[in-house]
Amino acid sequence: MTYLILGSNSFSGSSFINYVLNNTNSKIVAVSRSNEYDKSLLTYKNNKEYFRVDFYEFDLNKNLDEIVSIIADNKIECIINFAAQGMVAQSWNNPSEWFNTNVLSLVALLDKIYKFDFIKKFVQISTPEVYGECNNIKETMNFAPSTPYASSKASADLVLYTYYKTHGFPVNFTRASNVYGPYQQLYRIIPKTILSIRKGIKLPLHGGGKAIRSFIHIDDVAKATFVIANEAKSGNIYHLSDNKTISIYDLVKIISEELNVQIKDYVEITSDRIGTDALYLMNNEKIYDEFGFTPKIKFRDGIKSVVDWVDDNFEKLINYPDYYIHKK
Secondary structure, three states, X not given: OXXXXXXOOOHHHHHHHHHHHHHOOOEEEEEEOOOOOOOOOOHHHHOOOHHHEEEEEOOOOOOHHHHHHHHHHHOOOEEEEOOOOOOOHHHHOOHHHHHHHHHHHHXXXXXXXOOOOOOOEEEEEOOHHHHOOEEEEOOOOOOOOOOHHHHHHHHHHHHHHHHHHHHOOOEEEEEEOEEEOOOOOOOOHHHHHHHHHHHOOOEEEEHHHOOEEOEEEHHHHHHHHXXXXXXXXXXXXXXXXXXXXXXXXXXXXXXXHHOOOOHHHOEEEEOOOOOOOOEEEEOOHHXXXXXXXXXXXXXXXXXXXHHXXXXXXXXXXXXXXXXXXXXX
């Protein structure tokens, strides 16, 4: 396979590249709207096989023709689309930007490439947000999005599915529960908690941390995504999750214990964010039944891996913002 990774600077995108470098001799073409991040923030730049990555700074909203040329010139066989406006609460501020990136630009891309017969697979990185608040979510459940972000991702999935049904476009969809691991964006709950404690400042705990989540390590997600890209029958949706759940409060407590501090000294209870769903519990039987996939990395071991990354890069990480900065 020759892989094109759209959104290569993203946490999931860069981690997938790292997995491919470690497990194949494949050529990788990486595309992101921003220049490559520092190696303290981008896992694959620390890989000894990094020379196999060809990077291009292109924006799906602005550089469509250039991206299509890359696909055509390299006869890209597998496209993994991590590119998206991904924040939930912020999608209420200017929802048109979320739909422009997540839907309209994707439609424009599909219109240019769906007839390329050398494309063997297009994997759309979707989200469980499309289902809304739910327990035991299965791949066959109806959409019930509760935010512009979720609605835009649901729309993108529907568009891609029409290209599969009508034109046989070889697409698969993945929807992962809360992903975590080293090199994650610093505003996400696990690295933000670790950095807050290391800095000696309090963490705002939205809604008292009552929301229930299921976490899965990025290395498990990358492995599953690779299997789907190479082996799954087109048109199928797969949930990537662990069966275990935890409240955000208990998550922060585990991190506090790992860092040998008291949670009460490092949290500040704040109001909940608008549109936040209280519960996700995803059914992951399908990917197990078809490929025997189950997450391998235990949660506390995964937390330790994030702590190690933060500590190893602390002097650099403290100079980066640990809050979301919107990019148009």
